[in-house]
Amino acid sequence: MSQANRRLWRFPGGVHTPQHKQESTRLPVKPARLPQRLVLPLHQHIGEPAEAIVKPGDTVLKGQMIARPQGFVSAPIHAPTSGTVVAIAEHPVPHPSGLSAACIVLDSDGEERWIDRQPVGNYAELAASELRNLIREAGIVGLGGAGFPSYIKYNPGHNKFIQTLLLNGVECEPYITCDDMLMRERSEEILAGLQIIRHALQARECLIAIEDNKPEAYAAMCRITADYDDIEVVQVPTLYPQGSEKQLIKVLTGKEVPSDGLALNIGVVGTNVGTAAAVSRAIHRGEPLISRYMTITGGAVGTPRNLEVLLGTPMDELINQCDGDIGAIERLIMGGPMMGFALKRHDLPVIKTTNCVLAVSAADLPPPQPVMPCIRCGACADACPVKLLPQQLYWYSKHKDLDKVQEYNLFDCIECGCCAYVCPSKIPLVQYYRYAKGDIWTREREREKADIARRRHEFHQQRLEREKAEREARRQKKKAALRTDTSAARKKKQAAVQAAVERAQTRRESAMKAANARRGQQSPEQATGDKPQEENHETDDSSHT
Amino acid sequence: MTLPPPTSPHLQAPISVTRVMLRVLVALIPGLIAYVWFFGWGIVINLVIAVSTALVTETVMLSIRRRPLLPFLSDGSAVVTACLLAFAIPPLAPWWITVSGISFAIVIAKHLYGGLGYNPFNPAMVGYVMLLVSFPREMTSWVPIIAFSHFPLDFAASANFIFTGHLPPGITIDTLTEATPLDALRTNIGLGNTVSEIRAQLGLDEATSQLLSVTPVFGALGGKGWEWVSGGFLLGGLWLIYRKVINWHIPTAMLAALTIMALIFYLINPERYASPLFHLFTGATMLGAFFIATDPVTAATSPQGRLVYGAGIGILIYVIRAWGGYPDSIAFAVLLMNMAVPLIDHHFKPRVFGHIRE
Numbered sequence: 001m002s003q004a005n006r007r008l009w010r011f012p013g014g015v016h017t018p019q020h021k022q023e024s025t026r027l028p029v030k031p032a033r034l035p036q037r038l039v040l041p042l043h044q045h046i047g048e049p050a051e052a053i054v055k056p057g058d059t060v061l062k063g064q065m066i067a068r069p070q071g072f073v074s075a076p077i078h079a080p081t082s083g084t085v086v087a088i089a090e091h092p093v094p095h096p097s098g099l100s101a102a103c104i105v106l107d108s109d110g111e112e113r114w115i116d117r118q119p120v121g122n123y124a125e126l127a128a129s130e131l132r133n134l135i136r137e138a139g140i141v142g143l144g145g146a147g148f149p150s151y152i153k154y155n156p157g158h159n160k161f162i163q164t165l166l167l168n169g170v171e172c173e174p175y176i177t178c179d180d181m182l183m184r185e186r187s188e189e190i191l192a193g194l195q196i197i198r199h200a201l202q203a204r205e206c207l208i209a210i211e212d213n214k215p216e217a218y219a220a221m222c223r224i225t226a227d228y229d230d231i232e233v234v235q236v237p238t239l240y241p242q243g244s245e246k247q248l249i250k251v252l253t254g255k256e257v258p259s260d261g262l263a264l265n266i267g268v269v270g271t272n273v274g275t276a277a278a279v280s281r282a283i284h285r286g287e288p289l290i291s292r293y294m295t296i297t298g299g300a301v302g303t304p305r306n307l308e309v310l311l312g313t314p315m316d317e318l319i320n321q322c323d324g325d326i327g328a329i330e331r332l333i334m335g336g337p338m339m340g341f342a343l344k345r346h347d348l349p350v351i352k353t354t355n356c357v358l359a360v361s362a363a364d365l366p367p368p369q370p371v372m373p374c375i376r377c378g379a380c381a382d383a384c385p386v387k388l389l390p391q392q393l394y395w396y397s398k399h400k401d402l403d404k405v406q407e408y409n410l411f412d413c414i415e416c417g418c419c420a421y422v423c424p425s426k427i428p429l430v431q432y433y434r435y436a437k438g439d440i441w442t443r444e445r446e447r448e449k450a451d452i453a454r455r456r457h458e459f460h461q462q463r464l465e466r467e468k469a470e471r472e473a474r475r476q477k478k479k480a481a482l483r484t485d486t487s488a489a490r491k492k493k494q495a496a497v498q499a500a501v502e503r504a505q506t507r508r509e510s511a512m513k514a515a516n517a518r519r520g521q522q523s524p525e526q527a528t529g530d531k532p533q534e535e536n537h538e539t540d541d542s543s544h545t
Numbered sequence: 546m547t548l549p550p551p552t553s554p555h556l557q558a559p560i561s562v563t564r565v566m567l568r569v570l571v572a573l574i575p576g577l578i579a580y581v582w583f584f585g586w587g588i589v590i591n592l593v594i595a596v597s598t599a600l601v602t603e604t605v606m607l608s609i610r611r612r613p614l615l616p617f618l619s620d621g622s623a624v625v626t627a628c629l630l631a632f633a634i635p636p637l638a639p640w641w642i643t644v645s646g647i648s649f650a651i652v653i654a655k656h657l658y659g660g661l662g663y664n665p666f667n668p669a670m671v672g673y674v675m676l677l678v679s680f681p682r683e684m685t686s687w688v689p690i691i692a693f694s695h696f697p698l699d700f701a702a703s704a705n706f707i708f709t710g711h712l713p714p715g716i717t718i719d720t721l722t723e724a725t726p727l728d729a730l731r732t733n734i735g736l737g738n739t740v741s742e743i744r745a746q747l748g749l750d751e752a753t754s755q756l757l758s759v760t761p762v763f764g765a766l767g768g769k770g771w772e773w774v775s776g777g778f779l780l781g782g783l784w785l786i787y788r789k790v791i792n793w794h795i796p797t798a799m800l801a802a803l804t805i806m807a808l809i810f811y812l813i814n815p816e817r818y819a820s821p822l823f824h825l826f827t828g829a830t831m832l833g834a835f836f837i838a839t840d841p842v843t844a845a846t847s848p849q850g851r852l853v854y855g856a857g858i859g860i861l862i863y864v865i866r867a868w869g870g871y872p873d874s875i876a877f878a879v880l881l882m883n884m885a886v887p888l889i890d891h892h893f894k895p896r897v898f899g900h901i902r903e
Contacts, residue, residue, distance in 0.1 A: 012898060017556055096552075174556065246899060259899035337555040358555075366557045370616045373662030375562055377841040378792070378851075386898040391846060392890075409897045417554030424560045425662075431552050 009254040011247040014239040024297040024304040038312030039349040045141040047073030063115040080290040080310035082113040098344040117286035138282035144272035147353040163267035165203035170243035173336025176356040178293040183217035187224040193276030206231040241416040299361030300328040316346040333358040372425035380419035390419035397436035566621025572781030579777040583770035586700040587636025598647040599627035606656040629669040646672040670876040728872040739816035775831040782835025794851035796834040802859025833875035850893035
């Protein structure tokens with residue numbers, strides 16, 4: 001049902017960008033050609049990567065789980081078609097880092113043999129937790145671009161009352177039209193998914209938000225929901241980044257999601273229209289998430305359009321199917337031009353979060369212009385949808401003042417790119433913020449490491465000190481013992497000397513006596529006459545010491 | 546050659562510093578036309594001298610500082626500084642006034658602080674204040690509006706006077722110049738006259754003034770002629786707001802503060818204090834509100850901060866005009882508030898989305 005008189009609010013800032021949505025909405029969506037080889041990264045979502053449960057050589061059926069979730073925040077991966085697993089190995093994946101990651105490589109047999117699908121007859125009979133479990137088993141994650149496992153999102157937890165289930169069909173990024181086309185062509189599926197999610201959440205009302213640059217999609221959703229009093233389709237004025245959940249909630253409800261909280265905290269759960277359609281397929285048809293609508297567009301694409309693509313399909317095949325010229329691609333972007341990231345190769349696989357492949361030609365890009373100094377014009381602050389002060393953030397990021405940059409709420413930045421878009425000085429602001437965030441994370445990690453190291457060091461230090469103290473005690477003891485030893489020895493020596501002196505004296509005396517006695521005899525006593533002299537010497541020496 | 550990896554956003558709005566500055570220049574045109582109409586060709590000659598001087602000094606400073614010439618010369622900031630200062634200098638000021646003022650502005654107030662984007666003080670106003678305190682006679686000798694000038698100078702004579710100081714035979718400097726409305730008001734109030742007396746003496750209509758051979762100084766709103774020039778700047782300024790080159794905050798706060806101050810004292814004693822309209826449409830109020838106080842580099846940046854900054858300027862303008870030692874006060878007010886900008890920026894930060902204000 002549509003209501004023209006719903007009150008709408010405004011989120012701060014935002015920019016009007018060129019739309020470029022017409023190009024890819026002219027043709028109906030068709031399935032992409034079945035690729036010969038599919039590459040399925042084990043990590044296509046937020047959270048822990050999945051764990052492969054097949055081995056090379058295994059034959060798999062379409063829809064068969066080939067990797068299971070590891071941990072709570074994770075999602076399984078299913079075979080998009082039937083065929084043979086040829087490898088489980090590192091392969092380049094679509095990620096801003098351009099690095100490789102573990103992937104399951106699957107060669108299709110061209111037969112598209114399904115597993116035994118088990119649709120749920122009447123979902124309303126199932127408990128919410130059972131529905132969530134099915135959604136988890138189907139590998140469904142947020143298809144709007146974030147890739148957060150949906151079953152967690154559809155769990156309001158204890159005592160959480162959900163007022164609004166918000167279906168996000170805003171699609172505010174330029175060029176991207178996959179949600180638009182999905183709403184035009186699969187509105188029933190979206191509605192069915194919406195009802196399932198609503199049942200799981202027990203939400204009071206449902207809102208479907210669509211920007212006013214998608215009149216066909218809006219009309220389609222209005223038609224399909226015409227008989228539902230509690231589902232409202234809301235047309236919102238086009239303004240980037242309205243598709244961002246917190247901004248959209250502000251527009252529809254006037255409420256701000258707390259900076260450190262979730263939409264859930266204010267009784268709202270948001271989900272993308274594509275995700276709702278995937279939920280419907282999982283429950284009503286028993287089909288896991290193995291394909292998605294995606295946009296192939298950009299100046300280097302001859303026939304921009306949307307295709308229904310199996311996950312794991314190489315992007316260059318899709319570009320070729322849309323009459324693209326790989327050689328003319330100046331920059332290949334996954335996602336939109338505002339938040340998407342540039343890819344380093346053309347043959348990367350489509351993953352669950354690939355909503356668009358934008359093959360930009362040289363003519364699409366703004367001519368490179370020199371970066372000028374900031375003139376403090378404040379256009380960035382006026383454009384910021386979070387009301388940050390991008391200029392100050394830039395300043396402190398540039399000078400690596402990581403404390404200050406956090407004080408200016410760097411981590412509230414959603415990297416939407418509005419500030420850099422409007423900057424007359426062409427300063428790559430978002431890049432500075434990413435670096436600063438990276439630096440802060442590194443610092444945190446290092447701090448943690450340092451903390452552990454410090455504790456270890458302190459312990460070590462304590463042990464050393466204890467040992468030192470023990471050693472010292474032992475030394476003191478020994479020293480004391482030694483001191484008593486030496487004094488005893490000295491006494492002994494002195495006694496000996498004394499004894500010697502006395503002996504010598506007595507000897508001398510006796511010798512003198514003898515000499516006196518012998519004075520008359522004149523006997524040969526010269527030999528013994530030397531001895532008293534020697535002993536005299538000794539006495540002298542000992543008196544010196 | 547390795548390029549940094551291109552990161553989002555991959556789109557950029559078609560806007561640049563050069564375009565911002567060009568729009569500011571375009572917005573000055575209505576004011577310029579009114580200016581030429583009422584005060585003759587002097588301003589045009591001043592503008593030419595000012596812009597050439599600015600470009601030369603900018604080039605020299607950029608070369609000394611080893612900065613690339615092309616992007617910085619074409620950013621237009623030096624030209625804007627030059628034009629704003631030229632508007633503040635009397636139309637028939639000798640050439641060296643303009644040259645020294647601009648050089649001071651570009652070299653000292655701009656480049657010694659680090660060039661574009663780094664100067665804490667408005668360069669044009671620093672140049673103006675330097676001229677005003679150094680050469681008060683040249684800086685306060687304004688020409689009367691052409692319609693009432695006994696000896697209006699044509700373009701050639703204006704240029705001749707500006708460059709050589711020679712006047713056509715029969716004209717002396719005293720017959721050529723006259724106090725500005727603000728100056729006239731100040732002096733006469735200082736002499737103990739009331740505003741209505743002064744207005745009666747100097748605010749005559751054309752016929753009576755010709756009969757009495759007295760030059761009218763006051764018009765319907767502000768100073769005669771000045772009110773039209775101010776109107777031109779107001780028009781250009783509104784266009785700048787419309788084109789989002791400037792925000793509404795600073796001009797609105799500044800004009801509102803000036804109006805409120807003037808109104809309070811006007812209501813207390815209308816014989817001693819001029820009306821708010823007079824203050825709005827005389828002197829450089831409108832030029833200041835839309836073109837000078839809004840210089841982004843030296844102004845506060847947050848919306849609330851801009852309101853405080855603008856209001857501060859408005860109050861200071863009134864204080865200096867009413868009780869200060871100088872007839873007009875835009876430059877002093879702006880420079881004083883420039884000093885306060887770091888403090889304002891620190892204290893007036895917007896509430897971040899999703900945060901609760903402490």
